[in-house]
Amino acid sequence: MQLDERKKKILQAIIRNYLETGEPVGSRTISKYTDLNLSSATIRNEMADLEELGYIVQPHTSAGRIPSDQGYRLYVDTMLEEKEKEIEEMKGMLLEREDKMEALLKQVARVLAQNTNYATMISAPQIHRNKIKFIQLSRVDMGQILAVIVMEGNVIKNHVLHVPDGLDDETLLKLNMLLNTHLNGLPIEQINLGLIAALKQQAGIHEAIVGEVLDAVAEVIREADDLEIYTSGTNNIFKYPELSDNAKASELIGAFEEKQALSALVQETLADESNTGIQVYIGNESPIQNMKDCSVVTATYELDEGMKGTIGIIGPKRMDYDKVISTLKTLMHQLDDLYKRK
Amino acid sequence: MQLDERKKKILQAIIRNYLETGEPVGSRTISKYTDLNLSSATIRNEMADLEELGYIVQPHTSAGRIPSDQGYRLYVDTMLEEKEKEIEEMKGMLLEREDKMEALLKQVARVLAQNTNYATMISAPQIHRNKIKFIQLSRVDMGQILAVIVMEGNVIKNHVLHVPDGLDDETLLKLNMLLNTHLNGLPIEQINLGLIAALKQQAGIHEAIVGEVLDAVAEVIREADDLEIYTSGTNNIFKYPELSDNAKASELIGAFEEKQALSALVQETLADESNTGIQVYIGNESPIQNMKDCSVVTATYELDEGMKGTIGIIGPKRMDYDKVISTLKTLMHQLDDLYKRK
DNA sequence: ATTAGCACTCATTTAGAAGGAGTGCTAATA
DNA sequence: TATTAGCACTCCTTCTAAATGAGTGCTAAT
Numbered sequence: 001m002q003l004d005e006r007k008k009k010i011l012q013a014i015i016r017n018y019l020e021t022g023e024p025v026g027s028r029t030i031s032k033y034t035d036l037n038l039s040s041a042t043i044r045n046e047m048a049d050l051e052e053l054g055y056i057v058q059p060h061t062s063a064g065r066i067p068s069d070q071g072y073r074l075y076v077d078t079m080l081e082e083k084e085k086e087i088e089e090m091k092g093m094l095l096e097r098e099d100k101m102e103a104l105l106k107q108v109a110r111v112l113a114q115n116t117n118y119a120t121m122i123s124a125p126q127i128h129r130n131k132i133k134f135i136q137l138s139r140v141d142m143g144q145i146l147a148v149i150v151m152e153g154n155v156i157k158n159h160v161l162h163v164p165d166g167l168d169d170e171t172l173l174k175l176n177m178l179l180n181t182h183l184n185g186l187p188i189e190q191i192n193l194g195l196i197a198a199l200k201q202q203a204g205i206h207e208a209i210v211g212e213v214l215d216a217v218a219e220v221i222r223e224a225d226d227l228e229i230y231t232s233g234t235n236n237i238f239k240y241p242e243l244s245d246n247a248k249a250s251e252l253i254g255a256f257e258e259k260q261a262l263s264a265l266v267q268e269t270l271a272d273e274s275n276t277g278i279q280v281y282i283g284n285e286s287p288i289q290n291m292k293d294c295s296v297v298t299a300t301y302e303l304d305e306g307m308k309g310t311i312g313i314i315g316p317k318r319m320d321y322d323k324v325i326s327t328l329k330t331l332m333h334q335l336d337d338l339y340k341r342k
Numbered sequence: 343m344q345l346d347e348r349k350k351k352i353l354q355a356i357i358r359n360y361l362e363t364g365e366p367v368g369s370r371t372i373s374k375y376t377d378l379n380l381s382s383a384t385i386r387n388e389m390a391d392l393e394e395l396g397y398i399v400q401p402h403t404s405a406g407r408i409p410s411d412q413g414y415r416l417y418v419d420t421m422l423e424e425k426e427k428e429i430e431e432m433k434g435m436l437l438e439r440e441d442k443m444e445a446l447l448k449q450v451a452r453v454l455a456q457n458t459n460y461a462t463m464i465s466a467p468q469i470h471r472n473k474i475k476f477i478q479l480s481r482v483d484m485g486q487i488l489a490v491i492v493m494e495g496n497v498i499k500n501h502v503l504h505v506p507d508g509l510d511d512e513t514l515l516k517l518n519m520l521l522n523t524h525l526n527g528l529p530i531e532q533i534n535l536g537l538i539a540a541l542k543q544q545a546g547i548h549e550a551i552v553g554e555v556l557d558a559v560a561e562v563i564r565e566a567d568d569l570e571i572y573t574s575g576t577n578n579i580f581k582y583p584e585l586s587d588n589a590k591a592s593e594l595i596g597a598f599e600e601k602q603a604l605s606a607l608v609q610e611t612l613a614d615e616s617n618t619g620i621q622v623y624i625g626n627e628s629p630i631q632n633m634k635d636c637s638v639v640t641a642t643y644e645l646d647e648g649m650k651g652t653i654g655i656i657g658p659k660r661m662d663y664d665k666v667i668s669t670l671k672t673l674m675h676q677l678d679d680l681y682k683r684k
Numbered sequence: 685a686t687t688a689g690c691a692c693t694c695a696t697t698t699a700g701a702a703g704g705a706g707t708g709c710t711a712a713t714a
Numbered sequence: 715t716a717t718t719a720g721c722a723c724t725c726c727t728t729c730t731a732a733a734t735g736a737g738t739g740c741t742a743a744t
Contacts, residue, residue: 044738048739138478140475146490146498148500156502254577257573257574366705386706404726405706406705
């Protein structure tokens with residue numbers, strides 16, 4: 001059996017209706033709503049077919065039908081077209097541009113959540129920071145030395161060292177020279193035990209300082225792993241009864257607070273090379289177990305210098321895919337513009 | 343009418359019982375539970391008195407009694423004694439000491455939430471950063487200058503400036519001298535338009551750089567206002583039916599995600615000078631409207647150099663005050679130790 | 685191929701009855 | 715005088731059964 005044009009239309013009508021109401025939809029509704037001019041009986045026959053084909057399911061005998069994951073998938077894949085409305089407004093809000101990246105990201109998450117009525121998340125761009133660009137030690141106080149480490153992509157790390165006995169200017173200069181000549185421009189893979197030992201030896205009694213600086217470098221690298229994620233509108237899930245019973249809500253809220261799950265989602269999204277920018281996970285397709293009753297729409301944004309991040313929208317399966325996707329697309333452009341203008 | 347010893351005992355029994363079960367407690371229960379050896383009828387009479395005095399209320403005719411806010415208040419104020427159990431375990435977890443403040447705070451929030459089964463929050467210490475300690479410009483790349491500003495309390499701000507035409511070493515040195523001689527040790531109140539103008543003038547064609555550096559200083563100050571807050575265990579509220587109906591849960595979750603409300607709580611806590619360290623807000627006493635059905639227990643911690651922050655536990659009114667308070671007290675000591683040893 | 689019609693299913697709503705927890709009051713008791 | 719047993723009463727909760735109604739699947743007619 002194949003999906004002819006009429007079946008497609010009926011399926012679409014069922015999904016549209018279900019997206020609005022959240023209730024199973026029956027044959028009579030479709031018969032009246034659509035311009036197909038078919039009786040409910042005919043619709044019933046078609047629906048039986050659609051069920052057999054796996055696009056819709058009955059929650060129980062003598063209930064209407066609701067879309068299956070497969071049904072949503074077809075809908076998303078084939079029936080989507082752009083919508084432009086409601087986006088101008090968001091544009092305005094976004095353009096109150098914030099200087100700090102963090103604030104900007106938080107704002108994006110918030111605007112998006114308000115705009116869509118779903119829960120949203122956004123990950124800070126992951127910057128590859130593999131080379132040391134610059135290291136500097138400066139005396140800040142008698143016994144305090146500030147180490148500034150700049151990595152590729154202008155990722156900066158500050159570290160305050162305590163030097164009980166102080167350090168004279170000359171020594172400081174020497175140490176600076178030592179660190180920079182050996183480490184500047186060095187990819188971190190090339191920092192090995194041999195090099196460290198050599199440096200420490202040359203630093204003589206100040207080897208502890210060299211050690212601390214190198215530790216700080218290691219920490220920058222480590223930090224790259226646990227990426228910042230901002231969320232907003234988590235409580236929007238309460239707007240959808242199918243997600244807001246205690247057990248489900250608790251799980252979802254937990255996932256949003258403890259961000260590892262989201263982090264996994266981001267990794268997954270970024271890893272997918274085939275990615276055209278926007279991905280839709282429906283129900284069990286989601287990489288996050290907690291979200292098996294939800295749909296997740298993610299978009300990958302890319303700023304300068306290969307800085308990539310992910311935006312995600314999490315809502316019920318009967319999400320307004322159309323709106324969400326077009327909103328995300330517009331947002332991508334917005335972000336691009338915003339960044340380019342800096 | 344006054345609270346005699348027996349009334350107190352009965353009140354205590356009612357509260358204890360209600361803390362456990364969350365159900366209204368009746369006279370018969372009390373009559374059997376306590377060692378007072380009184381019939382339910384007598385208890386009933388006493389309960390009528392307690393109700394008249396405002397310590398307990400009836401949710402509806404012919405239901406048992408539950409404590410009023412006033413009842414909880416009395417309980418918290420007078421009937422509290424320390425408990426030590428379950429704390430050793432937490433100690434262990436905490437002592438896997440993390441170097442980064444942020445990670446430590448997050449961990450504290452998490453451990454606390456797991457330990458108490460309530461929602462928790464912790465604010466990063468507010469550091470007063472009123473003096474500039476040290477400023478340094480360094481060339482990182484052809485056209486990129488890194489400005490590092492160290493404020494009192496070792497609050498560090500990095501800012502990357504773009505200098506299209508580059509900057510030779512000598513100029514850089516001069517600018518450094520200029521900035522440091524004028525700004526080092528300067529309380530920010532003393533940075534006025536006159537000073538700024540004078541600096542810019544001396545900087546000549548590089549006045550833009552001075553401007554940017556001063557902007558960065560201004561930003562550090564501004565950042566002091568919106569303090570970081572970490573939360574954990576928000577979904578614990580689902581463990582208490584009286585908080586987990588949709589409307590309430592949604593409001594609470596929202597308050598936890600958008601942190602301004604929590605921020606207000608922190609301000610309030612820190613402002614209270616009379617503070618012995620731990621404060622308990624019951625129901626409507628809470629400064630946050632969203633939490634009028636909860637109890638909030640806060641503790642103020644203080645690290646070196648007047649760095650103060652707040653820890654908060656948010657749960658149902660029938661919170662195990664005893665455990666929460668003693669846990670918080672122990673935690674305070676822990677934090678102290680941890681910090682001192684650094 | 686489409687449709688009208690009908691019997692059937694099953695979740696949801698409704699109303700009423702039963703149950704039960706708990707109270708307040710009164711009269712008896714120590 | 716303080717305590718208690720007993721009882722009528724209230725009102726929430728649970729249960730049951732019936733009514734409702736949305737929706738289906740099937741059959742026979744168009």
